[in-house]
Amino acid sequence: MLSEKRELGYLYMFLGVFLFATIEITAKIIISFSKLQQHFFRMVLGVIIIGIIIIARRNYSNPLQYFRKFWKFIIGAGIIWITICSPIFFLALNLTRASNAALLLASNPILVSLGSMLFLGEKRTKIKFISVCIGFLGSFVVITELQFGSFNIEEFIGNSLIFISVFGYSIYTLISIFVTKKSMELEDKGGDSLQKIDLALIFNFWGFLIGVICLSPVFLWELLIINPITIVSQVDILLLFYLGIMTTGVAYILYTLGINRVEPSRGVLLFYTKPLIAMFFAWLLLEESLTIYFIVGFLLIFVAVMLSEWEKFKLRQTKEETDVTSS
Numbered sequence: 001m002l003s004e005k006r007e008l009g010y011l012y013m014f015l016g017v018f019l020f021a022t023i024e025i026t027a028k029i030i031i032s033f034s035k036l037q038q039h040f041f042r043m044v045l046g047v048i049i050i051g052i053i054i055i056a057r058r059n060y061s062n063p064l065q066y067f068r069k070f071w072k073f074i075i076g077a078g079i080i081w082i083t084i085c086s087p088i089f090f091l092a093l094n095l096t097r098a099s100n101a102a103l104l105l106a107s108n109p110i111l112v113s114l115g116s117m118l119f120l121g122e123k124r125t126k127i128k129f130i131s132v133c134i135g136f137l138g139s140f141v142v143i144t145e146l147q148f149g150s151f152n153i154e155e156f157i158g159n160s161l162i163f164i165s166v167f168g169y170s171i172y173t174l175i176s177i178f179v180t181k182k183s184m185e186l187e188d189k190g191g192d193s194l195q196k197i198d199l200a201l202i203f204n205f206w207g208f209l210i211g212v213i214c215l216s217p218v219f220l221w222e223l224l225i226i227n228p229i230t231i232v233s234q235v236d237i238l239l240l241f242y243l244g245i246m247t248t249g250v251a252y253i254l255y256t257l258g259i260n261r262v263e264p265s266r267g268v269l270l271f272y273t274k275p276l277i278a279m280f281f282a283w284l285l286l287e288e289s290l291t292i293y294f295i296v297g298f299l300l301i302f303v304a305v306m307l308s309e310w311e312k313f314k315l316r317q318t319k320e321e322t323d324v325t326s327s
Contacts, residue, residue: 012258014273019251021277024098024105026243027090028286032236034227035090038243040219043082043212045244050205053253057198061183066202070179074206077175082211085168087218088161095158097288100142102278104162107301110135111170112177113308120178131307138300139163145293176203204252 027038054063067074093101114132116122143159145152180199223229275298282288 009258012254014258016251016253016255016258017274018277019247019254021102021274022281023243023247024093024101024278025281025285026239026247027093028098028282030236030239030243032232033229033240034222035093036087036219036222037227037229038240039087039090040212040215041240042244042248043086043208043215045241046248047205047208047212049245049249050201050208050252053249054198054201054205057201061198061202063202063205066183066199067206070183070203073175073179074203075210077172077203078207078210079214080168081172082208083214085165085172086211087215088168089165092158092161092165096155096162097282097294098286099275099279099282099288099290099294100155100159101162102282103142103275103294103298103301104139104159105166105169106275107135107139107163107304108166108169108173109305109308110139110301111167112173115170115174116177119174125311127307127311131304131311133304134307135301135304138297138302138304141293141300142297145291172207176200176207179203 027035030038033041089101089105110132113122113128117124117128143163144156180196180203183199184196279288279290279294283290
């Protein structure tokens, strides 16, 4: 029974990661809508889907009370990621490869690990420091391609903007971790993973909604004056709904359901198939070539995250053994 539950968890996670991996590819293929319009519509659909899930789950936390308690953090996080950095990510797709964007976005855990040590009181260790350095080296290889004299300036700018947006995503993630932990303490709910998922859903609902509201004036200005929609293909409309429903709502649900059934460290390992899947689709659909810099960058970032996750696993295992011995 346990084995079946674990296998189902891996299936959920793989399907979720597969959908995540198609975000950059889909955004590149759509031409009827600008990148900002794609991002805005995607987030609106995401708010609707997550809102429906919250209502259907009837979780223990009241979303309105949750917002009243943490509104400053939610507004700040929503503006940083949804209003500012996420649009930068989509706009940068015009300048760089979809596979590069997917890989740099996957370096988010490295920045979150660094932020957790600096701002959330997480224990600082040599392994974490080494993993952060290796991760930054991998990102540096992807961004610059080690071509300091004759690199493609457009792609360099695109990669740099992607990395800046990843900083914003990391800040959003850190705020989410802090608020979820604080909420669990106030509710005195311990560390139940399903309750953490409920709180994460509520945080994302409000963060997405605030971000969309703040982005609305820029979106309307771009839609009415700068880049009005003229000709829309049926394929692009379907892809836009796919981008909003499948890669924003369904993918998140599948991944969180899956990671609740298996060890988190293995879940992170599976998540790192995302850049490889994105790279395959970028080669198949966009005719992007695989570069040695992408491979080297991927390996460095992968090693960095695995080092960090391995240490977390060992620390957790030691803590459990200590608790058993003391009891």
